[in-house]
Amino acid sequence: MRSTVNPAPRTGSGPRDPAARPSLAVDLAGVGKSYRSRPVLQDVGLQLEQGGFLAVLGPSGCGKTTLLRCIAGFERIDGGRIALGNRAVALPGTHVPAHRRHVAVVPQDGALFPHLSVAGNVGFGLPRTQRRGAARIEECLALVDLAGLGDRMPHELSGGQQQRVALARALAPRPRLVLLDEPFGALDASLRVELRRDIRAALHEDGATAILVTHDQDEALSMADRVVVLREGRVRQDAVPSTVYAQPADSWVASFVGDADLLPFTGADPTGRVRTGVGPVEVRAGGPGATHLVLRPEQVRIDPVGTGTGEGPVATVRDVEFYGHDTLTALALPDGTVIRSRSLAAPASVGDRVRVRVVGPVWAVPDGGHAR
Amino acid sequence: MALVATAVALIPLGYLLLRAGQQGLPAWLDTVFTWRSGRLAATSVALAAVVTAASLVIGVAGAWLVTRAAVPHRRLLAVLLALPLAVPSYVAAFTWVSVADLWNGAPGGRFEGFAAACVVLTLYTYPYVFLPVASALSRVDAGQEEAARSLGRGPFNTLVTVTLAQVRPAIVGGGLLASLYVLSDFGAVSILRLDTYTRAIYTAHTVGFNRDQALSLATLLVLLTGLILWGEGATRRAGTRYASTRPGRPAGVADLGPWRWPAATGLWAVVLVALGVPAVSLVRWTVAGTSLADAWGRIGEAAAGSLTLSLLGAVVTTVLALPIGILVARHHGRLTRFVERAVYLAHGLPGIVVALALVFFGVTVVLPLYQTSWLVALAYATLFLPLGVAAVVGAAAQAPPSLEEVGQSLGATPAEMFRRVTVPLTLPGIGAGAALVFLAAMKELPATLLLRPTGMETLATRLWSATGVGRYAEAAPYALLLVLLAAVPTWVIVQRSGIVRPAPSDATVVEDGALLAPAPAAPLLVDSVSGEVGNLGAVTGPTTLRRPVEDVQS
Numbered sequence: 001m002r003s004t005v006n007p008a009p010r011t012g013s014g015p016r017d018p019a020a021r022p023s024l025a026v027d028l029a030g031v032g033k034s035y036r037s038r039p040v041l042q043d044v045g046l047q048l049e050q051g052g053f054l055a056v057l058g059p060s061g062c063g064k065t066t067l068l069r070c071i072a073g074f075e076r077i078d079g080g081r082i083a084l085g086n087r088a089v090a091l092p093g094t095h096v097p098a099h100r101r102h103v104a105v106v107p108q109d110g111a112l113f114p115h116l117s118v119a120g121n122v123g124f125g126l127p128r129t130q131r132r133g134a135a136r137i138e139e140c141l142a143l144v145d146l147a148g149l150g151d152r153m154p155h156e157l158s159g160g161q162q163q164r165v166a167l168a169r170a171l172a173p174r175p176r177l178v179l180l181d182e183p184f185g186a187l188d189a190s191l192r193v194e195l196r197r198d199i200r201a202a203l204h205e206d207g208a209t210a211i212l213v214t215h216d217q218d219e220a221l222s223m224a225d226r227v228v229v230l231r232e233g234r235v236r237q238d239a240v241p242s243t244v245y246a247q248p249a250d251s252w253v254a255s256f257v258g259d260a261d262l263l264p265f266t267g268a269d270p271t272g273r274v275r276t277g278v279g280p281v282e283v284r285a286g287g288p289g290a291t292h293l294v295l296r297p298e299q300v301r302i303d304p305v306g307t308g309t310g311e312g313p314v315a316t317v318r319d320v321e322f323y324g325h326d327t328l329t330a331l332a333l334p335d336g337t338v339i340r341s342r343s344l345a346a347p348a349s350v351g352d353r354v355r356v357r358v359v360g361p362v363w364a365v366p367d368g369g370h371a372r
Numbered sequence: 373m374a375l376v377a378t379a380v381a382l383i384p385l386g387y388l389l390l391r392a393g394q395q396g397l398p399a400w401l402d403t404v405f406t407w408r409s410g411r412l413a414a415t416s417v418a419l420a421a422v423v424t425a426a427s428l429v430i431g432v433a434g435a436w437l438v439t440r441a442a443v444p445h446r447r448l449l450a451v452l453l454a455l456p457l458a459v460p461s462y463v464a465a466f467t468w469v470s471v472a473d474l475w476n477g478a479p480g481g482r483f484e485g486f487a488a489a490c491v492v493l494t495l496y497t498y499p500y501v502f503l504p505v506a507s508a509l510s511r512v513d514a515g516q517e518e519a520a521r522s523l524g525r526g527p528f529n530t531l532v533t534v535t536l537a538q539v540r541p542a543i544v545g546g547g548l549l550a551s552l553y554v555l556s557d558f559g560a561v562s563i564l565r566l567d568t569y570t571r572a573i574y575t576a577h578t579v580g581f582n583r584d585q586a587l588s589l590a591t592l593l594v595l596l597t598g599l600i601l602w603g604e605g606a607t608r609r610a611g612t613r614y615a616s617t618r619p620g621r622p623a624g625v626a627d628l629g630p631w632r633w634p635a636a637t638g639l640w641a642v643v644l645v646a647l648g649v650p651a652v653s654l655v656r657w658t659v660a661g662t663s664l665a666d667a668w669g670r671i672g673e674a675a676a677g678s679l680t681l682s683l684l685g686a687v688v689t690t691v692l693a694l695p696i697g698i699l700v701a702r703h704h705g706r707l708t709r710f711v712e713r714a715v716y717l718a719h720g721l722p723g724i725v726v727a728l729a730l731v732f733f734g735v736t737v738v739l740p741l742y743q744t745s746w747l748v749a750l751a752y753a754t755l756f757l758p759l760g761v762a763a764v765v766g767a768a769a770q771a772p773p774s775l776e777e778v779g780q781s782l783g784a785t786p787a788e789m790f791r792r793v794t795v796p797l798t799l800p801g802i803g804a805g806a807a808l809v810f811l812a813a814m815k816e817l818p819a820t821l822l823l824r825p826t827g828m829e830t831l832a833t834r835l836w837s838a839t840g841v842g843r844y845a846e847a848a849p850y851a852l853l854l855v856l857l858a859a860v861p862t863w864v865i866v867q868r869s870g871i872v873r874p875a876p877s878d879a880t881v882v883e884d885g886a887l888l889a890p891a892p893a894a895p896l897l898v899d900s901v902s903g904e905v906g907n908l909g910a911v912t913g914p915t916t917l918r919r920p921v922e923d924v925q926s
Contacts, residue, residue: 074777098780105781111774115796124792125782166778173782 023050025209026071026177030080031090033066033233040066041233044080048177048211048226053203055212055224059256059371063233064213068179071211072105073098084176104170106180110162112154118165119150125173140168143202160191167199171206178203178210184219196223217257221245229253236368247286250368254294259328261339263293265364277333279312282361290364297328297342299362302354304347312356315339317348331356373695378711380692381718381757383750384729385594391732392591395584403588408572412589416555416568416596419489424551426494431501431550432543434639439509440535441626443636450506451866453639456646457499458862460815462559463851464496466835467653469563470844474656484565492564493554495646500553501546507869508542509535514624527626541607548604555596556722558818563839569593570724574818577728587732590725601720605713650855657848670834671849678830681820682813684745685752689760690806692753697764702773712761719758726754727819734823743825751819756809763805767798808864814857831857 026048033041040063048054056064069075071082073089073096082090084103089096104125112121122140123131130136141147144164154162163183170178183199184192200223203210214220220227221241229237229244237249248254251262263277274283276293278300283293305314315331318338327346331354332338341356348354392400403409437443438450459467468491472483512535520530536543558570569589576586628635696715700708718726730751734742741747771794779789817832824833831850838847 072777072781074780098777099783099785101781102783103781105778107774107778109774111772111778113775113779113793113797114770115793124779124784169778169782175781179781 024048025050025052025085026054026211027083028071028080031067031070031077031082032079033063033070033075033077039233041070041077044230044233044235046228046235046238048209051207051209052226053200053210053212053224054226054228055214055220056228056230057214057217057220057257058230060215062230064215064230065181067230068105068181068211068213071177072103072179073101102173102176104173104175104178106163106166106170106178106183108182108185110154110159110166110183112162112165112169114154116154117150118146118152118154118157121154121165122150122168122172124169125175136172140172140206141165143171143206144168145198159187160195163187163195164198167202171202171208176209178208180210180212182214182216183212184214184216192219199223221257229257231256247284247363248294248365249286250365251292251294252368252371254292254363254365256371259297259340259342261295261297261337262370263295263337263339265290265293277313277335277337278339278356278358281358283364284361285364287366289366291367292365294363294365295339295358297340299359300331300339300341301357301359302329302331302341302343302347303357305353305355312358314353315356317350317352317354320346320348320350322346374699374711375707377692377695378714380750381754382714383733384726384754385718385721387733387737388587388590388594388725388729391587391729395587399584400588400591403585404592409589409592412567412569412572413592415486415566416593419486419493419561419566419568420551420554422490423493423497423554424547426490427498427501427550428543428547430494430498430642431546432505434498434502434642435506435509436531437635437639439506441628441632441635443628443632443639445636449636449639449643452643452647453502454499454506454866454869455643455859455862456496457503457865458859459496459646459650459855460559460817460832460858461493461496461553461557462563462817462832462836462839463854464650465492465560465563466839466844466847466851467650468492469839470657470847471649471653473842473844482565486566489561489564489566492560493557495642496560497550497553498642500550501543503865503869504542504546504549505539508539510869512538544607545604548600548607552597552600552604552720555593555600556720556724558722558724559836563836569596570722570818573724573728574822577731577822583732586728590728593722593725597720597722598717601717605716650851653844654848654852654855657844658852660845660848667846667849670829671853674829674831674834674850675853677824677828678814678832681745681748681824681828681830682752682810684749685756685813686806686810688746688749689753689756689809690764690802693757693760693764693805694802696757697761698768700761701765701768715757715761718754719756721754723751723755723816723818724822726751727822730754730819731822745825745828748820748823748825751823752809752813752816755816755819756812759809759812760805763801763808764798767801767805770801771797808861811857811861815854 024047026046028047029045031041031044032039044063044067046054056067058064066075070077070090076095077090077092079092081088084101087096088094089101113124116124118141119133119137120131122137123134126134126136137150138147141150144167146161146164146168149157149161154165157165166183167178167180180199184195187195196219212220212224221244224241227237227239227241227244228235229249231252237244237253239247244253245258248257248260254260255262265274265276265283272283273280278295281293302315313334315333317329318332319330321328321330326342326344329341329343329346329348330338331341333356339356434453438446438453443449456464468488469483516538517530517534520534521527525533556570557568558574561568562571562574569592573586573589573593576582576589696711700712730747731742734747738747741750775793775797776789779793780786784792814830815832817836820830821833821836824830831853835847835850835854838844838850
């Protein structure tokens with residue numbers, strides 16, 4: 001059982017500067033960073049309010065770890081501005097060193113200090129007088145469900161427990177911001193789900209502001225209040241998880257976040273009822289210039305030929321992947337396009353001919369390439 | 373910083389080449405291409421070849437039998453077979469000569485010459501093959517052998533084409549290491565009165581006062597050493613791709629049937645001869661006692677001398693090793709590779725060559741240092757720098773940059789990080805490295821012999837002079853002390869080689885999934901002995917500097 005903790009007021013926010021937006025914990029504008037003239041981050045901007053949880057999602061090499069290191073103060077930025085609370089910590093020519101930023105990092109491997117006990121690790125960032133037997137240490141250990149394990153040494157803990165200690169250590173000094181760098185990467189899948197839930201709860205309970213960096217879309221969508229999709233050093237979309245999934249910014253985001261089949265779309269008017277290769281569908285779009293329709297497999301329903309409404313085209317079942325909780329069926333449309341349909345049961349076998357039906361509106365996006 | 377430290381370590385080599393250059397090529401050729409020089413070369417090379425071949429046979433066969441065959445008491449045998457490493461070669465030679473004399477009092481019938489040197493050197497050099505091969509064999513992935521068997525290969529075919537192929541880098545590396553030690557050995561060949569390069573250099577210098585000849589011979593020996601080092605380096609580079617990417621399941625043990633008895637007998641014979649002769653000698657002559665007045669006082673004096681020189685050597689070596697080790701651990705690039713190679717090259721130089729170069733350097737360049745302990749310490753630093761550097765590299769890996777970053781993100785200033793994290797994490801490793809340098813220096817003979825201040829005696833030099841005049845009872849206590857000193861680093865190597873019990877850290881890394889594997893208690897070094905980067909690589913990071921912890925070279 002966790003103890004209830006009142007979120008403490010954090011330094012850097014509050015009454016000192018009432019004119020500025022008081023609730024903004026992190027404010028990045030136009031951040032750029034290059035390694036040997038190769039740009040890694042370009043014009044990155046993001047805002048995070050006090051107590052918020054943001055995920056930076058992108059494939060490996062997209063610059064997300066560099067972004068995290070710039071915010072933490074391990075790297076200098078070439079351009080733009082990073083502010084924490086009301087204080088600018090990085091401008092070109094100005095660089096507040098990491099130890100004065102009050103930004104605590106939870107690295108991928110935990111990076112616990114091997115020579116210190118669990119309590120010693122958790123108390124590391126506390127002022128000297130509070131390190132021994134501080135109530136805050138026990139409080140943070142309780143937050144991550146490790147109450148009473150303060151005397152253990154890091155090597156006596158499992159991988160998941162080490163990550164919990166790393167989080168407790170980051171929370172203990174009540175930093176302005178907690179940065180989580182793919183903290184579940186080294187753990188196996190079943191452990192990961194449980195730890196995700198617990199870490200999210202601990203962050204929330206402690207009122208911490210946090211940024212999670214990950215390449216795992218499930219992780220980003222399920223944990224964060226907001227998702228920033230990063231590709232090749234640029235922000236492609238910044239929205240709440242459901243929006244990123246349902247209304248992706250372009251075809252690349254659509255195919256990177258979740259399963260999607262992209263159908264070419266040439267309709268001049270990007271809204272309204274449109275006749276397509278999968279029959280007539282209701283199209284919606286965020287703006288002009290749409291070139292693709294995003295077809296999520298769960299929108300595609302199939303019925304045996306001869307039943308149902310009979311409006312859609314007849315397709316041939318190419319492949320059936322049975323996952324237990326659902327089934328993914330690959331369908332070849334009359335024009336040769338292959339789309340996928342997700343259903344609870346396995347409604348057809350390879351070679352069957354089925355009628356295709358699309359449920360709900362279909363989102364139209366501009367071209368951004370394919371993620372996979 | 374690192375460059376300065378490397379330069380200091382390379383003083384002997386550089387000075388030697390400089391002097392040889394000044395001498396001029398014709399003069400050099402005149403001294404090198406003589407009948408005597410040819411004979412020395414033939415003896416040295418033949419000795420190295422015979423000893424290496426014999427060491428390979430004993431080492432590889434022994435390693436396979438104790439790790440992969442059902443030989444009775446194989447764990448015990450594995451440890452016993454490694455123990456001859458604890459007997460410095462000149463101590464071994466002394467014990468053999470003194471035991472042979474028990475049965476052969478007739479003058480002229482002394483135990484000496486080529487055959488004697490072959491026997492003695494083989495018995496105390498084969499562990500350089502045995503340990504890396506045994507270590508590599510104990511880490512061979514059973515999955516590969518099972519795959520070979522399932523694809524229709526027989527047991528013998530699998531052994532040759534899969535198992536031994538996997539440990540081939542360890543075999544070749546061990547063989548080259550053995551030949552390097554034979555070539556640079558001074559103490560044993562001198563006590564056994566076999567004229568090799570090292571002994572000729574010493575004689576030319578001390579007896580003939582013929583410095584030019586000593587110099588020419590030394591440069592020739594450097595060339596030979598360089599050739600072997602190059603070969604060893606090439607094998608190791610080729611060998612890295614053999615290293616298993618993931619720790620496998622330990623392989624099973626072959627059933628030898630009735631053959632296990634002759635196999636065990638052979639191994640016990642090696643152990644009994646290699647360890648028995650020194651034991652008999654030490655017991656016999658220590659019990660006999662010495663007639664010398666104030667024997668204890670003399671021992672104490674020599675021990676104090678050894679202690680002084682070795683402590684100074686350990687301090688100087690560690691101070692030089694710190695910047696080099698940090699460079700190697702934290703920065704990768706051409707400069708780092710150069711520094712690493714240079715340090716490694718100096719380590720491969722025979723002690724006698726380093727000593728000779730420093731004598732010249734002391735006399736002509738830094739006269740105030742000549743005949744002081746500092747010059748001896750500098751020689752130790754040149755010879756044992758890799759031990760110190762490897763310790764620093766290992767220690768630095770205990771405090772990786774990611775820990776520093778986490779600490780900073782928690783508000784610790786760089787100075788605070790150094791005090792609260794870096795020092796506590798690295799001090800044990802660096803201290804252990806310094807201790808190993810200290811022990812290696814205690815056993816060092818040729819450089820100590822040539823460079824020590826007049827009147828200063830050490831355990832090694834006392835043993836040397838007492839053996840030279842046949843006073844075995846007087847020599848015995850020194851030999852005993854030296855063997856005990858050498859036993860400590862030997863035990864460290866044996867433990868780390870994974871032949872006592874299978875390397876445990878692999879399993880932990882896999883199960884935890886976390887990268888924070890339990891830190892080895894003594895994150896020292898290592899090593900030609902493990903022969904594999906394997907699990908060490910995961911813990912210690914990308915270090916290529918793996919050299920023997922031990923240095924029996926004398």
